[in-house]
Amino acid sequence: MKKLKTAMEKLQKSFLLAKRQISDDFEEGGESMGVPEDVKEGHFAVVAIEDDQIKRFVVPLSCLTHPSFMRLLERAAEEYGFHQEGALIVPCRPSELERIVAEHWIKGC
Template identity: 65%
Template structure:
């Protein structure tokens, strides 16, 4: 029974991730932020997070973790359309869920993420 609940939470989390990615993609493709849904989303993000000084507008922080090795990256939002990066986000959702603060944690070797970002 508990396994069913976990799978349901994972599916809901993945659906939420897809919605966020779609909104960000629409914003990037349109070049402007004119939809009220996107404006509300951005306002929620501003209110709910405090960004570190090294995270510029249009970027987000990611931590790649594998066997105790971790490295922090600042990633442009444009990578939210990259297929390899989207697969990593799905793996992160399955492994860590959505209930943590700070940088997004991705389960992969830092060298692998460097290769994707290159």
């Protein structure tokens, strides 16, 4: 459980740093890559990768508290570390992530 808490804290810090960097870029009037148009406020991009299956998702931040998604974050931290750039990559089949997101919406978390 302590590993999960540490993983969540690091993930939250990385989100805050990314948000701050994007804000700074826009305030300075400089050009930045920005956030893709399909990633609305309160959402983030996730890429599910397993074997030859790859699919990108845009999911609400509230999914971060879903127990199954938290386990995926733990697996991602073990497999890829905390130095990912861009979309969050999780080691699972796209169908597994679809199930987690659907379950999240059904429960209204």
